[in-house]
Amino acid sequence: MTYENVKVYTDSRLGVIKINRPEVRNALDAKTLQEITHVFDLWEENDEVNVIVLTGDGDKSFAAGADIRQLKDRKPLDALLPGNQGVAQRIENSSKVTIAAINGFALGGGCELALACDIRIAAEHAKIGLPELNLSIIPGAGGTQRLARIIGKGRAMEMILTGEIISAKKAEQIGLVSSAVPKEELWAVVESMAEKIIKKGPIALKLAKMVINQGFDVDLKTALMLEKFAQSILFSTDDKLEGVSAFLEKREALFKGE
Numbered sequence: 600m601t602y603e604n605v606k607v608y609t610d611s612r613l614g615v616i617k618i619n620r621p622e623v624r625n626a627l628d629a630k631t632l633q634e635i636t637h638v639f640d641l642w643e644e645n646d647e648v649n650v651i652v653l654t655g656d657g658d659k660s661f662a663a664g665a666d667i668r669q670l671k672d673r674k675p676l677d678a679l680l681p682g683n684q685g686v687a688q689r690i691e692n693s694s695k696v697t698i699a700a701i702n703g704f705a706l707g708g709g710c711e712l713a714l715a716c717d718i719r720i721a722a723e724h725a726k727i728g729l730p731e732l733n734l735s736i737i738p739g740a741g742g743t744q745r746l747a748r749i750i751g752k753g754r755a756m757e758m759i760l761t762g763e764i765i766s767a768k769k770a771e772q773i774g775l776v777s778s779a780v781p782k783e784e785l786w787a788v789v790e791s792m793a794e795k796i797i798k799k800g801p802i803a804l805k806l807a808k809m810v811i812n813q814g815f816d817v818d819l820k821t822a823l824m825l826e827k828f829a830q831s832i833l834f835s836t837d838d839k840l841e842g843v844s845a846f847l848e849k850r851e852a853l854f855k856g857e
Contacts, residue, residue, distance in 0.1 A: 600641075604631040606656060607638055612797045613790070614638075614648040614695070619656040624663035627708045632686045635712075639689050646856060649801055650793045651693065653716060654700035655709075658782055661701045661725065662709025683708045683740030687715035691741075691812070694805045696796050700789045701725045701776065706764065711740035714749065717808065719775065720789055721767035722782035727775065728764030748815070750775050800838040801856040 606617040616638050618625040635653075642648045655661040690697055690712065699705075699713035701721035710729055713719050721727065729738045729746065737743060738759060747755035750773045757763065767779035780788050796804065806829040814822030833839050837857045845852035 600637075602634045602638075604628070605634045605638065609648055612647060612649040613793050614642050614651045616651065616653050617656040618654070618662050621657055621659070624660040624704060625655040625709070626663050627683065627712070632683060636686050636689050639693055642695060643693060646801075648695060649797050649804065650696045650698065652698045652700050652789055652793065653690070653712060655702050658702055658722070658724075660703040660709070661699070661705040662712060663704045664707025664709050664730075683711065687711050687741045687745075690715040694808070696804055696808065698789055698793060700785060701727065701767070702782070702785060707731055707738065708740050711738060711742045711745070714745040715741060718777055718792065720785065720792070721770060721776040721779045722785040723767050723779050724782050725767040725770075725779070726764050727767065727770050728762065729759050730762035730764060732760065733762050746775075798851075800833075800836075800842055800852070800854045802836055802838055803833055806833060
């Protein structure tokens, strides 16, 4: 399928989505969000894609927030529609491992898309923030909740209330991104991490992600029971036998997702 606002390709179990609106710093309008969602829906059913990387085209912007021209016309009930929050939930709930390659400005809704990914890696020149209060609105795509869960309530409160836009290095220091790397190394680092993940058992990847996400907001006893059930499922798979056999035979495992 041909998309207008995103570039899409797959390569060796890696799927890549590049937001492609350079004239507006890859701002997120309704069409862009629809296209991102459509790609995620397609790849959810594609066993040849294990890892999805979300990034922006070029080296200036990952996604510089919502399209302010559309935001100006929003009515009260529009906030109750899925919108940006629905797209972020789609990314977070994907059974695929997701990596945000933050190649420039990740502001507002762009930051929130990155927060919805499992892993975030940033180029050193990137700037990250949630400046929505400057417009007398709040982060509405999960930013108030995911940011606090990732970096802690106090730091999230400060970032959101001040609208501070931080450097990639500071984001690394507070745990908002896994690492901040020179921009010319960003893609190599992202690909290297994706390759490591792709080599793991695909069923184990899905269940590990599910248990971490679903167990995060429940009591420890319930979360540990989820972990037991997931492990029980994995013990029944051919991939578990292959993984153990490969380890004992000192060879690389060949997982089939079975």
